[in-house]
Amino acid sequence: MTQITLVQIEPKIPFQSALLPLLSLERREKILKYKNTEDKKRSMLAELLMRKAAGKFCGLAPDQIKICYNPYGKPYIANLRHFKFNISHSGKYVAIATSKYKIGIDIEQIQNIDLTIAKRCFTPGEYAYICSCENPRNAFYQMWTLKESYIKAVGKGLHLPLSAFEISIDNKSAYLKTYNKHNLMFIHMQINEYMLALCHQEHSVNPIITFVNEADFYDYFRTYI
Numbered sequence: 001m002t003q004i005t006l007v008q009i010e011p012k013i014p015f016q017s018a019l020l021p022l023l024s025l026e027r028r029e030k031i032l033k034y035k036n037t038e039d040k041k042r043s044m045l046a047e048l049l050m051r052k053a054a055g056k057f058c059g060l061a062p063d064q065i066k067i068c069y070n071p072y073g074k075p076y077i078a079n080l081r082h083f084k085f086n087i088s089h090s091g092k093y094v095a096i097a098t099s100k101y102k103i104g105i106d107i108e109q110i111q112n113i114d115l116t117i118a119k120r121c122f123t124p125g126e127y128a129y130i131c132s133c134e135n136p137r138n139a140f141y142q143m144w145t146l147k148e149s150y151i152k153a154v155g156k157g158l159h160l161p162l163s164a165f166e167i168s169i170d171n172k173s174a175y176l177k178t179y180n181k182h183n184l185m186f187i188h189m190q191i192n193e194y195m196l197a198l199c200h201q202e203h204s205v206n207p208i209i210t211f212v213n214e215a216d217f218y219d220y221f222r223t224y225i
Contacts, residue, residue, distance in 0.1 A: 002098070003210070005210045005211075006191075006209070007049065008093060008211060009041055022224060041214075045217070047067070050065070051065045072155055072159055083098070084099050086104045087105070091109035091194065093194060103153055104199040105198050106148035106149045106152065109193060110141050110194065121163060123165075126166060146174050147165075150199045165177075167186070185199070185202075186200075
């Protein structure tokens with residue numbers, strides 16, 4: 001079963017430095033280089049989400065989870081072959097999607113955008129779709145998150161150019177127009193001023209979406225400090 005969890009960052013909540021020992025050394029070093037508190041929190045929440053989800057799947061404590069990375073930088077959990085996950089964050093949300101199959105998620109805050117980016121990065125067909133929409137800005141973020149979720153699902157990150165494949169959107173359904181080697185499918189939605197897309201391998205998906213308050217999420221980890 002595919003599940004999506006979104007943690008909402010609250011500006012009034014300070015950075016939880018007491019939880020740093022639960023993170024990998026690489027993550028701790030990365031966080032301490034950030035000057036902005038929200039950047040620190042997003043990075044911490046990303047790894048804590050991985051650890052909580054993987055721990056619940058295999059029955060281990062969060063600090064016993066070993067996070068590894070493939071050659072393209074995509075994280076995975078050592079010795080958990082049937083546990084797949086992907087992380088995304090933007091603005092006030094940090095999101096994780098989990099499944100037994102290939103999965104990719106992307107969330108982006110909808111902001112003013114120069115649409116020449118779409119002309120430069122997307123395929124001609126995708127750019128034409130965006131320009132034909134009543135709200136091109138929203139259409140841009142819709143297409144952007146769909147493409148990012150696909151890249152993340154196949155696990156190649158920036159090594160796969162956005163223009164190397166094409167996604168079509170028809171009657172609110174999205175599908176891969178180019179060769180679909182992994183039989184991947186899409187779900188996309190708008191959450192207030194955010195656009196979210198999920199790329200998955202399950203043939204019938206109605207993902208469970210859970211919204212979690214930042215303070216409540218931290219409470220789970222306090223017993224492991």
